[in-house]
Amino acid sequence: MPHRVWGPSVYKVQIAAVVPKPGAPIEIREDYPVKQPDELLPGECLIKMHCSGVCHTDLHVKKDDWPISGVTPLIGGHEGIGDRVGVKWLAYSCLQCEFCRKGLEQDCVKAKNSGFSVDGTFSEYVVSWVNHVTPIPEGFPSADAASILCAGVTVYRAIKHSQTEQGDWIVLPGAGGGLGHLAVQYAVARGLRVIAVDKKNLVFSLGAEAWIDFKETQDLVADIKRITGGLGAHSAVVTTAAPSGYAQAIDYLRPGGTLMAVGLPGAAKLEGSIFFTVLKSISIIGSYVG
Known part of the structure; x- marks a missing residue:
């Protein structure tokens, strides 16, 4: 543990995981400065951290x-x-x-x-803005709450805007991943019928009605249409960062269906049949966090 220089109940320096420049290895620094309470600007708050989740976005x-x-x-x-x-x-928006x-x-x-x-948040202290930090209810462990702040609110918003109603079929590519396993639970709670696409069957314990192993299926589109009585799903919320998760969605959605684009592959393009997108009245909606 490095030597600490105390301010008014706040360390002057802290341990932090720092990205020094784009693409460089992360550095663990033991002398990263801490903004002191009397240095905070109007609207800022200083938070002593307890824990942090790690998101795939951090790797990107x-x-x-x-x-x-990002800034480095x-x-x-x-x-x-x-x-x-x-x-x-x-962390901040103007609200004006x-x-x-x-919204x-x-x-x-x-x-x-x-x-x-x-x-x-990979640090001992964080400066944030009071209008955007979220109170955590009593009895909700911090380690459980952390992933809800990003993965949870991201898929919650996507499902909320997926133009689905209770009893509709929703396809969740990447259903066993960090965002996907939460999406299964939110979709089930909203009364949707979940088709989980992943390589493992954790999703059944979370309430999915059907599961397709993307490594084993010979025809993903045919499998989804078979499960949904031949018409296809009402919506797909693609949480995987692999472009393949988007490629077949136009084909397995039913007329009037909605593709929610959530996963963020860096350089991939969104490809699909324009003809059938128009013919089937398909909606494509990007959904960015919440």
Whole structure:
């Protein structure tokens, strides 16, 4: 443990996991400065961290394999719990611009993102904004709450906007992954009939009605149509970062179906038949965190 220099009940320096520059290995620094309480700007808060989840997005930021790059050097992480509030990917939005007023705070023109454009949660202290930290209810363990702040709220929003009703079929490619296994649980809670696409059957214990092993199936589209009585699914929420998860969605969705694009492969293109997208009145909606 490094030597600590105390301020008014707050360390002057801290241990933090830092991305020094795009694509570089993460560095564990023991002398990263801590912003002191008397240095906070209006609206900022200083949080003593308890724990943090790790998201696949953190790996994308570290590897710098997205079309946009984060600020460096910077502390990574955006699923943090401290002082019983949660720190999310969206650290700040102005709440005044057109996008904020329309409920798209994540697309705010002044948005700040934890572990991407401002320091994140892989540290002992975090500076965030009071309008965006989330109180964690009593009795909800911090380690359980951490992933809800990103993976959970991301798939919750996607399912909410998937244009589905109770009893509809929803396909979840990547259902056994970090976002996917939470999507199964939210979809079941909303009364949807889940077709889980993954390489393992954890999903049955979470309430999925049907499961397709993407490594074993000979025809994914035919399997989904068979399960849904020949018409196809009402919606698909693609949480996998692999482009293959998107490629067949137009084919297995029924007329009027909705493709929710959630997973973020860095360089892949969204491909599908324009003819059948039009003919089947398919909606394609991008859904970015929440």
